[in-house]
Amino acid sequence: MRPAGAGVQPAGPRRLAMVLIAVLLTIAASFMFANVVQSDGFDRLDVVRIALMAIAAFWLAWGGCIALFGILFAPQKAARADVRPEGRTAILMPIYNEATGPVFARLAAIMKSIDRLPEAHCFDFYVLSDTTKPDIAAREQSAYRQLLLRHQAGGRLFYRHRDRNIGRKAGNIADFVQTSGGAYEYMLVLDADSLMDGETIVEMVRRMEAAPRVGLLQSLPQIIGLKTLYGRLLQFATSLYGPYFARGLAAVQGEEGTFWGHNALIRTRAFAAACGMAPLQGKPPFGGHILSHDTVEAALLARDGWKVRLDPDLTGSYEEAPANMVDYAKRDRRWCQGNLQHSRILAAPRLRFWSRVSILQGIFAYLASPIWFLFLLTSLTAPLMAPPPVYFDGYSPFPVFPHPETATALALLFGLVALLILPKLLLVVRTLAGGDAKTFGGPLRLVVSFLIEILLTSVLAPVLMMFHCRSVVQVLTGADSGWPTAERDDGSLPLGAAISATWWMTLTGAAGVAFSRYYVPELFYWLLPVALPLVLAPLLVWMTSSVLMGEICRRLGLLAVPSDAGPVPIAAEMQNALLEGDADRVSASMPAHMSAETA
Template sequence: MERPSAEEPRAPIEPAMPPERHLAMPIQSLRKWSGSEERTLLAPGRLRTPWLSRLVVFGGALALTGYGAWQMYQVVSVSRTTILQWVLLALFTINFSWIALAFTSAIVGFLALLRRRAPGEPPRTLASRTAVVMPVYNESTARVFAAFAAIRESIEATGLGEHFDYFILSDTTNPDVWIAEERAFLALRRRIGPDARVYYRHRQKNTHRKAGNIADFVSRWGGHYDHMLVLDADSLMTGDCIVRLAAAMEADPDAGIIQSLPLIINRNTLFARVQQFAARVYGPVIAKGLAVWMGRDGNYWGHNAIIRTAAFAAHCGLPDLPGKPPFGGHILSHDFVEAALIRRAGWTVYMLPELEGSYEESPPSLIDLAARDRRWCQGNLQHSRVIGSRGLKLATRQHFATGIFSYLASPLWLFQLIVGITLVLQTRYVRPEYFTKEFSLFPVWPRFDAERALALFALTMGILLAPKFFGLVLMLFSRGERQASGGGIRLLLSTLLEILLSALLAPIMMVIQSGAVFQILAGRDTGWQPQRRDDGSIPFHDIVRRHRGHVFLGVATGVSAFMIAPSLFAWMSPTIIGLLLAIPISWGSGLLSAGLGLKRAGLLLTPEETFRPPIAVRASELQEDFARDGFDDADAIAVLHADGEMRACHEAMLPTAPPRKRGVIDADRAMAEAKLVDAETIEDAIAWLKPKERMAVLHDRALLALLTSLPARRPMSAVHAV
């Protein structure tokens, strides 16, 4: 089909959204719940608690932790144990339990994947209707709409497209991006033609952010649909994957949420390709382990999952937490809480990690990851106020605990290092106490069993690296995946490179996450900035500014450790080196050239890079196509002034404005009106209007009319007069 140009006359616009069909979405209570409110299962035979897997995972982790704690006690109890040594033992035990649990879960995943089966035939028919929804927030429209169009094409190609409608749900606050989205939406509809079933809605106020965006859709239009498939702005999913999810939901009358496993693709910087490789090689082992022991008490990651719409509406209305942010206010990491509430009500939540065709992207640099991680950190720590909610399943509480501890682990690791340094410092410089209150023939000072400590360190590293080894073994055993990853030798070299780079990045992330935890505990709230999803580098001065504190900490730690004992410096060298090199590591890992160079050498290669998924290829083609329209580069005010048809379409998409309350003045609207009245040309308006004032103009039909009345340039008489 020939693509119309941006200049061709537009057909009259259809409604941007279908007629509303409301679903009640009551706010849920975290304090009140009765077991009688839990629904009765329609297919109870499907809900089988995987007790054996949980025994292996949690029992095995407990046994390993007990053994590690005992060995650590033997290390520090050569002589009489001091208070600091007890503290060291406690911190070690907590940190060791974390990696032990990951290890035993990975064992379960590894054994399960050894017995994996090929997926069956895709469904030929569906009985339900599904809304495919993509929430967006100040994104590149060329990239977002290209991915969205590729997903739609892939679904339609299955022959089951009539069961799906497609929605872009915008929370965008940038006026230029908002108009670019509308233009891209209209262009996509023109491209598809009749029966596009593509819709677009922009919220005037992004209340409660993404969770509020989804809730607004469900409460107003959710009644049309049995299910909704939730995407992220960087999601790609094949039609085969989506129709299989819809069929799985139809086949299980008790399923509330079914989560797929998104693989990372399309990444080219060194940092992002390390993440991409790790997620591809080790991620399936970890995800399969989680899926096995979680069973139907699973979790939800907020995207690339299908949800039963009525169940979500009835049980996932999120309350605001008492108090102010960071621990109060609206819930940031809403997905965990939505899974908890829908599971509490008797619906099941589970993952299908073996389902192929689910993809996402990752941050291109360490600084971008840190920005996203700061928001996730606050959201997970906020769950400390949700974990005790009435009626939650035990497995759900464990999900919350895991999320909370995933961020507390960094400051605990940092404290363990500090206590270790202090003990060595005490041994070297503090005079032993010869005259204690208790009789002793020998001075009391800390001593360690160096040989046992070395063996314990080797055990810890083995447990830490074992999930990576499991993933590598599975890739090596699969001929197709091994060859698509560059062959066995390159796969081994890539794994070693990933381990080395991850080891260098680990201490930097430890300090970053520790700082985030301390800031949140001190009451500092995070913002909600749009994520960078390109492969562009960050200015070097910004990298220096963000990491100079890490370098200073590395210098101070290194000098102190070397002055105390060269052996201590050697023991801490991985941490010290990572901090000392924080600036070049962050800069180099964010370089596009470094990532592409390794790609050309066949290192950190994933099967999806060697044989790109057709949907990713199609999305790239469409992105180039959309980019040629230049929607992302245009000024919103100029576009609406120059293009009457676009202005009419924009006004048709605006909701009916409520009447203004007397005596209540919107400052941004008042300023925008004053500037438009004072402006002599559209150039004046473009130059004078600030972003919030521009948004006020775009939301107001009267101001748009005032904008339209401005001439494009000053009359010649006025120019001569000047």
């Protein structure tokens, strides 16, 4: 156990090891693929294919290494200090046209959780509204008054509304810093769907006070509250694999860690001095205000010598996520634009080397899909462009037949699949061996859930790939995504909505199947695992958005997560607050004499 203020272990050797492993795996995959493609002759298209394969393989190997390092390098738990924090903290909830009831219910739950602690007087709460719709803004003001009355929170609960959301969320936070930031040592930045336990928040403040050079401390948010099949799949994956991936990230990032934009504690003065960002020259999508500001803010803090730390043992931090693939794709579209915009600041002055790697990693998260897609296209067309086989090369009187490379191709395929599955399998084995299986429904259900997860993610991968490809194309062609409000209801989709979102994938998949059937029949069966899910995309999207299927899984104990066994206390608190808020709204809407009688 390390003292609360101690730094993390040096990440240099781990970074070097990770890069070496990823590069060696990439070289091996590229060499094998080069052997496969030259079996029918070698041309320029093959060079392109090998290059694409090398990039995609490196990306896979990188992801695999992060999981592997998460298993190998479990961080030492920080000792809980009993010292009472002295600095004041502002808890910020920036909102933008969100569903008012749940937002204020979450804030009420966090307030209640903090108010139970002796350190409660150190915390103030801010609702920072950038809402543009007048009716929602009016509801927010009313909900604010009710919350303030209910919690007797005058003087420590504030509501601020900006008429124009200049700079979006980053501008919203900057506005707070430039108005009231100096009154607080720290600020805890939340999202509209964030939930955090009071104990966790206080522990974060303690750690920050114990380590004066830490500028930002990121907790590990868990996804909760999703009921659809896709939502349960996400919850299961993030609960089971997420902590290990986070440990792996923390192990290699060290003190140039990550910021996910929410559920993180920030040293206000460090943020104010380091994180002001001038808009980029030019128009969106690549110019204007920086959209995915969190990664850049982490890089800017590190640039000024502040430590940016991800502490994966900081649990009690929760968020919601899109419950279906269409909402997920909508959010990805926004993130994709932000991450691709980072290509312009990759060479920003004085950034730390690893901050640049993190930015590049964010860009690649979206470029990987078009690279895979291009690889598929070039692989489909390569046999058509291959030179005819040369049986008599002039050196031998006997015919020389092309050397079949089926075994190498299969080995390469299994190797790539292993890069995807092996880390997950290791994590399941570790969970089984560590005795944590019962929180996932028991050993048998955990194994079945793992198989379902692998099957579903494999089937849905081509659909996600196409969504990413479309996002990248839209960004590159200059279509600005704007800032659409995230959908956060029960998440189910009507079949019509699924069809209208994915009909073009069906056409693409069908075209691919037809093309390979008539022109490159030798690749027909190789293409099916990708093309079939595309043909069936509307059905897949619709089925995975089903609340009923999610409920069936829950009842069978499949894709189970620890929060299924017992409700998360802060989430239960939020539900109560939601009911109280509803009751307040009803009584507020009653005529005065009726509400007096009811009272």
